Amino acid sequence: MGNTKKQNFIQGASILMVSMIIVKVVGAVFKIPLTNVLDATGMAYFNSSYQLFTTIYALTVTGLASAVARMVAACSTKGRYRDCRKILRTVQIIFISLGLFGALLMLVFSRGFSSLIEMENARYAIMAMAPTIIFSCMMASYRGYYEGLRNMTPTAVSQVVEVICKLIVGLLFAYAVIAYAKGQFHDTGMVFGTKVLTESDAVSIALPFAAAGAMLGISFSTLAGFLYMLIHYRRSGDGITKEELRNSPPPVRTKAIVFTLIKTALPITLSSVALTLTNLIDVMTVSNRLQSTYLANQSFFDNLYGQYLGAGQEMHTFLYGTYTTALTYFSLVSAFTSLFGKSALPNITSAWVDRDRKSLKTNMESILRMTALIAFPAGIGISVLSRQIIMLFHGSKPGLVAATPDSLRLLGIAAIFLAFTTPIYAILQGVGRFDLPLKFIMIGAFIKITTNFIMVGIPQLNVTGAAIGSFLCYFTIVVLCLVWLTRITGVHLSYFKILGKPLIGALACGGTAYLVSQISDSKLITIASIAAAGAVYVVIILLIRAVPKSDILMMPKGAKIAALMEKLHLL
Template structure:
């Protein structure tokens, strides 16, 4: 390994700020990928794309088995004790584990893809499924380094690797999708065939190309995971981990390799089961939404088709691909829904080493402050974002995806999913804190119950013709509502700490109600003089302004949170001068 510079750790909010900044950059890049991709491959292609992704999720979770979080937690714990030799041993022990599980995961996806596609009745998703398979191995190898550096409270490697991954998805994925679609349609125009198979019309030709265009988009994900691993591997070899020779010299003797592996496995397995349950939840949407709507189309298609008259293209009805089309509409709503918990996931990653350190040292006052900081920052972002998505569902969907016949379907789902995004945002941070205080089993148990709720609601609600795709949104909302309330209850019980919930949730809720009212009113007024999209942007701008002013007037921001930011002392002084923080 190359020389190691002096190690510098980051506070919770500093680390969260780094990860949040990277998430925002990644999401911006993701929007530049996903939005044009939706225009290129439409709802059908997006259905194939997300079918592959949601099958990939549980297998990836099974392959990693919670080891990234386990590595982060054990490295943080060892760092608190000054056991730097243990930290190095943890890293060495994790490499062969991930190579083995990544290879098994790759094989599972390759050999299980065909069976899964047959079960959900969507064999056109097979090209995308096969293209995504190698990403499991590369993602497993990437997870070794991300968990390791996060445990050392250095969020920069994770942040940079995520940006590399997103840029690859944008450049490679979007280019490949456009190229394949162009080549396929060019062949049809010249020969009347698509990749050697005759097509009856232009619509049928485009429908035949879309599965391969979706696979081209997925190729960007696979290449991105490979480049992300390559960056982390080279960075570790060249720059090291920041642990100095002096740190190692003063460190106590390390645990044996056998004990290290045993600790990793004991910590990782419960976390891995929980993480797998989250990804299984996504696969539940994919499976039940398509299979149950397929049943509706066989038994009572008139109700659904009249409900969405003019929104579903005739080619989908004739080709019997309505389930995949509606899953594509749901996927569009899911894209916007995931923006909110994706940001707060950074808070959970950054919180884990800090809460672990406070709990390990037995500092109850510091532990309470750390818990409240995580919950407060999560609430400040998630409540207005989720409520805003619900209130402005139609205009936001139009702004992002453009005016398209299927927009009302996506908008109705997004109203429900917007509220669900608030509760989903708390899931990762609260579960991370439970894991940080040693209760890695509780998130697993709670997720098992939440997943049962989701499966039951999806199965019954999606199968009702009048509800159909909206049932998947309702199942998501109910699942995350239960998980948030139950996890917070368990966290308070395990730590013996009762955070100031009224202040944490009350003030952001009041400010969010005001900002949503401002958004709706401003958009309505501006729509008389501006275009639809410009009036929506004006409404969003008014919401941000009103929300910021409301937070300052309500003194919802805490001085301790500001101090954890880079140059927080200067910022705190300015805000204190005007009486805007407490």
């Protein structure tokens, strides 16, 4: 096995960023047509079941995977490579057991959960999602191991393999179910045992099964991702040389590894569970609150949205589906910035263990600055172009166009704060304060649930009230994290350089997007407004020198890029 050069924070993040761009482009090719196939009601089934999956995933995988990365990073820093290998062998047994347990949980609670959120038909999608837990757990052991060794490439490639498989199989299954339902209707006038009068009603009856088909595609995609990681490890190894193993101290006992793993993973797991439980509770409170609000104001809602409902569809499910469509774009920003958390954890851990205050400050500032450079323009852009985005991708679905933009406008701003959470959690975990994310998430969750109950209950706001709750939740969490992070590390951050300059560029970006979008509602103008806003943002960022030379040098081919930028007087 040849030695693999360890990646610094920005190199690792760059590799993950490239993969994430591919993942999100391919994911959009999956999610956008899937939304147009399933419409708001079908996406409600799809997304509500996915929230249950993420909760169980957080309970079984997230904390342990992060703990593995941190433990391996600490052992690698100290030259304890035998411990690294033993950690991998130990956690694989644990992860397989947890995967089977998580899959069983999804199967057992599929009916109860769907009844709890008043979406009985969501149970089919939940059951189809159960195998995903097993394969995700098995894949996560390898991902955490490689990330701890500061090698982000296997994780990046496995993500691409996963999303391509999801695109092909998930869409194929969803389309196949709808095509089968249409064919059954034309042949017999029946769809899955129910007599229907029109093809549109046939599609409505088939939506729960089409959502389950898409979920089954995700299960296949995680199997593909795991198989890639397994083959990669057996063929290419982990980069630890025979000499490094020879010079490494004897590994600690298995019991010690398990104890450290639990001690490290428990607070991370609780934080992850608390965050996903917040989202799960969000599903339940928003859906149930919409139902009660609708029952008290039926004529109001029927006048607004009644024309968009098909056979067997309910108003609260339709509205929740429009909200989850907005959440797709809301979560897009954090999907990119969460990569900084993955890449930052081993680097922050190493700097903290070595008591290298200068390296700690450099990494902290780079993490926050890179997050801001992405989060500010993306969040403001989504907010400014909320109506145009929905019309661009879902213009054929009038119900989505009518009910989604208001929620998305507020969620665009909330996405900025959500984008900071994972990177900041990683910094706190890297300096050993695993408890703080959990505490702050619980505070945010209380604010979110309270706001949901009050705001969603106002008919004129309905699902937009949930967007207000998301903004208040994540804004509070980020502020608390930054205050405590400064206290713990003693590192004083230059917030204007880190946040102020990206914000200036983002405001110019948002202003450009707004002005160009006012020309017309055509899709071509929407694309032009996005392109123009992006160009203006890049120019402003370069002119005000928002990215320091130290960040450029840490990038792949950074020295050459820095030399070119210096010639152009941009550094």
